[in-house]
Amino acid sequence: MKKNQNKYCFVIDSESININEPMKKKKLFRIVVVVSAITLILFGTLVVHIAMVTNPKDKPHYGVQLSRIDFKTPLDSLQANEVSAFVKSIKGVGNTMYNYQYHNLVFSHQVEIISGQEVYEKLVAEKHVDATRFFMTPEEIAKTAKCPVMTEKSVLMSLAHQVQLYFL
Amino acid sequence: MKSNKLALLAFAALVGAGSLISSCKKDDVKNQTPTPPPTKMTLYDTLGGTTMVADPASPGKMIEKGRLAIRGVVDSSIFVIAGDPKMQPYFTKLLAEVGAGNLTGFAALSESFTTFVATATGAKNFTYTGMNMKDAHDPAKNGRMAQKADAADFDIFVGDIVIGAKKNGVPDEIIGRLGTILNSVKGDVVQK
Numbered sequence: 001m002k003k004n005q006n007k008y009c010f011v012i013d014s015e016s017i018n019i020n021e022p023m024k025k026k027k028l029f030r031i032v033v034v035v036s037a038i039t040l041i042l043f044g045t046l047v048v049h050i051a052m053v054t055n056p057k058d059k060p061h062y063g064v065q066l067s068r069i070d071f072k073t074p075l076d077s078l079q080a081n082e083v084s085a086f087v088k089s090i091k092g093v094g095n096t097m098y099n100y101q102y103h104n105l106v107f108s109h110q111v112e113i114i115s116g117q118e119v120y121e122k123l124v125a126e127k128h129v130d131a132t133r134f135f136m137t138p139e140e141i142a143k144t145a146k147c148p149v150m151t152e153k154s155v156l157m158s159l160a161h162q163v164q165l166y167f168l
Numbered sequence: 169m170k171s172n173k174l175a176l177l178a179f180a181a182l183v184g185a186g187s188l189i190s191s192c193k194k195d196d197v198k199n200q201t202p203t204p205p206p207t208k209m210t211l212y213d214t215l216g217g218t219t220m221v222a223d224p225a226s227p228g229k230m231i232e233k234g235r236l237a238i239r240g241v242v243d244s245s246i247f248v249i250a251g252d253p254k255m256q257p258y259f260t261k262l263l264a265e266v267g268a269g270n271l272t273g274f275a276a277l278s279e280s281f282t283t284f285v286a287t288a289t290g291a292k293n294f295t296y297t298g299m300n301m302k303d304a305h306d307p308a309k310n311g312r313m314a315q316k317a318d319a320a321d322f323d324i325f326v327g328d329i330v331i332g333a334k335k336n337g338v339p340d341e342i343i344g345r346l347g348t349i350l351n352s353v354k355g356d357v358v359q360k
Contacts, residue, residue: 060225060239061275066250066262097335099251106251112268136264 064094064108067116068134069123074103086127090119104134210290211345212238218293234291237338239282241346245332246277254324258317288349301356316360326350 052058075083080098083105088096092113097106109119120133210217216233223231231239249255250262261273280298287296303309305317326347333343 058226059271059275059279060223060229060231061243061272061278063268063272064274065265065272066246066274067265068250068263095247097247097251099248102251102253104251106247108247108274111266111272116265134263136260 063110063112065111065116066106066108067119068104068106069120069131070102070104070134072130072132074100080105083123083127083129087119087123090114090122093119105131211342211349212286212290214342214345215289232291232293234289235282235286235294238285238289239278240336241329241333241338242282242285243278243332244335245329246274246281248328248331248335249325250274252324252328254321255328257315258321258325285346285349289346301353302359305357305359317357318360319354319358322354322358 075098080100084096084098087093087105087107090109092110094108094110096108098104099106107119109116116135117133120131123129124131212234215237219233220230221233221236223229223236225239246262249259256263259273259277262277264273266272283294284296284298286294298304299310307316329350330343330347333346338346
């Protein structure tokens with residue numbers, strides 16, 4: 001009886017192994033497919049989310065650049081107003097602010113319409129002011145500190161740049 | 169006999185109705201939710217709060233009035249900072265010209281700083297996700313900080329914000345509250 005029982009058990013085990021092996025493979029394959037699909041969907045969602053959130057075109061000041069012109073001699077209020085009015089009249093220029101303490105003019109402009117250099121050249125050509133355009137070389141920018149709220153080197157920002165590069 | 173029954177029924181109905189009405193009144197008192205004490209308005213609420221208005225910088229889009237007010241102050245302050253040579257080492261990207269299609273330093277700083285100030289003043293619909301102020305101003309933890317900021321630089325920065333706020337017509341009382349908020353992080357920012 002004991003012998004039969006053992007035999008019986010052996011047969012069942014053997015059959016179960018033989019029957020379940022392809023099923024296990026099939027199940028494993030299904031799991032891999034489902035997990036891959038979910039991962040793909042989640043990654044796609046993340047990419048779409050990043051694309052939507054970090055799209056620079058959605059920023060309120062997209063394309064608005066600040067530039068500065070430094071005057072070698074201080075301007076009085078009349079001259080400052082005249083210079084500001086002229087710069088503001090140039091197509092693509094937004095706001096202007098003359099800084100009396102440091103005698104410079106800060107102005108905003110749409111980079112797609114006009115560059116800071118072009119504004120400077122127009123001002124010098126028209127008003128004959130003794131001034132230089134302030135600009136920094138890429139090396140100077142890399143050397144100096146930046147505002148801490150611009151987290152441009154974070155992993156998320158790197159991913160965002162990639163997303164913008166390939167999807168926008 | 170019949171009239172007595174009717175009188176009794178009428179009396180019972182009157183008592184029943186009376187008790188129902190009185191019990192309703194009691195229930196009303198019991199179920200009445202206590203009036204919450206008036207909550208103190210945040211600075212964000214004072215500046216317009218969550219009321220949606222048209223965004224003048226983005227045609228067709230809406231923006232919370234509080235955020236719009238803060239962005240106005242921030243943008244004016246950024247102009248002041250850009251013209252201040254003492255702040256230049258901290259905000260070099262502001263005047264670094266970028267090519268078309270890239271986010272300018274002005275747009276990036278305006279967005280980030282507006283969110284930071286909006287959150288600090290009590291906005292609920294935005295979250296500042298940058299580094300905390302202590303780590304952000306520690307060169308050992310933030311490679312973008314070339315040097316530790318000193319108290320004098322911080323005061324100049326706050327002064328530039330005040331100038332920007334005044335240019336934007338912000339009342340002194342609100343500027344004072346804004347200054348209090350900015351000064352509350354001075355201990356974290358000044359590390360020299």
